[in-house]
Amino acid sequence: MSAPRVPDGYDPSAFTPFAVTVDLAVFTVRHGRLHVLLVERGLEPYRGAWALPGGFVLPRESAGQAARRELAEETGLSERTAGALHLEQLRTYSDPDRDPRMRVVSVAYAALVPDLPEPRGGGDAALARWTDLSRVLRPGTPGPSGSTAPPADGLVPLAFDHGDILADAYDRIGAKLEYSCLATAFCPPEFTLAELRQVYETVWGVELDGPNFRRKVLATPGFVQAVDGPPRRTGAPGKPAALYRAGAATTLHPPLLRPEGRTA
Incomplete structure (x- = not known):
């Protein structure tokens, strides 16, 4: 042309x-x-x-x-x-x-x-x-x-x-944190689910239930991908935490909606 x-x-x-x-x-x-x-x-x-x-x-x-x-x-x-x-x-x-x-x-x-x-x-x-x-x-x-x-x-x-x-x-x-996988952009290449949860809590200004958050994240196809190798100590009490990296998905189905009426 x-x-x-x-x-x-x-x-x-x-x-x-x-x-x-x-x-x-x-x-x-x-x-x-x-x-x-x-x-x-x-x-x-x-x-x-x-x-x-x-x-x-x-x-x-x-x-x-x-x-x-x-x-x-x-x-x-x-x-x-x-x-x-x-x-x-x-x-x-x-x-x-x-x-x-x-x-x-x-x-x-x-x-x-x-x-x-x-x-x-x-x-x-x-x-x-x-x-x-x-x-x-x-x-x-x-x-x-x-x-x-x-x-x-x-x-x-x-x-x-x-x-x-x-x-x-x-x-x-x-x-965008509610319906996309954008939260992983705040994280290092390898991160724990607790570090990912902290992103949501920091941006939204709310406190999230840890086990419920973990269940939702791992049930969402392509949100995160487990990293092969030993878990990492985070300095918090308890056993070392498993490491993850960002998955191939870009949107969340279903969305991860922020809780109402809860504060950090």
């Missing part, structure tokens, strides 16, 4: 130009708590404020390529590590006034990763760190956005509309 022909008389300058960026909400479980990756902005606007990793999409790259490039550049993660992360498109944010520099449309992504070493800043990020989500976002409430002044509830403020993006991403991953 030949390349499409530009219509005669077409004038691109008739439309107001705008930029496209990517923003990433990257989550991990550290020390039994849900953490999000934040970078300290090294440039204006909002210089010195905390924000989600991200940046402008270059002329010859897709939004997905830009997301992985920015993740590697601003955090110090290797391109190989960044390329292997679970990354999915969240939604597009296009409020005309979301960026004081110009009209900027952002394609946001959510990423789930196992516990990684502390990242380092790079690109236009002065510093990068894992931050306990409870310091940035109150579950069930919108995040603070677009201000460097401390919010009234003591949360760490985020630049631009990144608080809204973070709140949407948190809602997305909480829901």
Whole structure:
């Protein structure tokens, strides 16, 4: 098929130009708590404020390529590590006034990763760190956005509309744990069922019944796969625990619904 022909008389300058960026909400479980990756902005606007990793999409790259490039550049993660992360498109944010520099449309992504070493800043990020989500976002409430002044509830403020993006991403991953095998993306290559259960308890903020969780996981075809070899000691009382790895399934049938009325 030949390349499409530009219509005669077409004038691109008739439309107001705008930029496209990517923003990433990257989550991990550290020390039994849900953490999000934040970078300290090294440039204006909002210089010195905390924000989600991200940046402008270059002329010859897709939004997905830009997301992985920015993740590697601003955090110090290797391109190989960044390329292997679970990354999915969240939604597009296009409020005309979301960026004081110009009209900027952002394609946001959510990423789930196992516990990684502390990242380092790079690109236009002065510093990068894992931050306990409870310091940035109150579950069930919108995040603070677009201000460097401390919010009234003591949360760490985020630049631009990144608080809204973070709140949407948190809602997305909480829901996806119910009907997908996404929880294994938080785990190392080999994990125990107790470590997998901790992912659900940390993200959902509830306490799950251990034997019931084990029964549901092992009864779901392709959710996890047993690892050959000796069990591993976890430091908890009792006998060593069996090891598993992520199975071939991507969805849960039936879904693993979060319990109502239970708290961690």
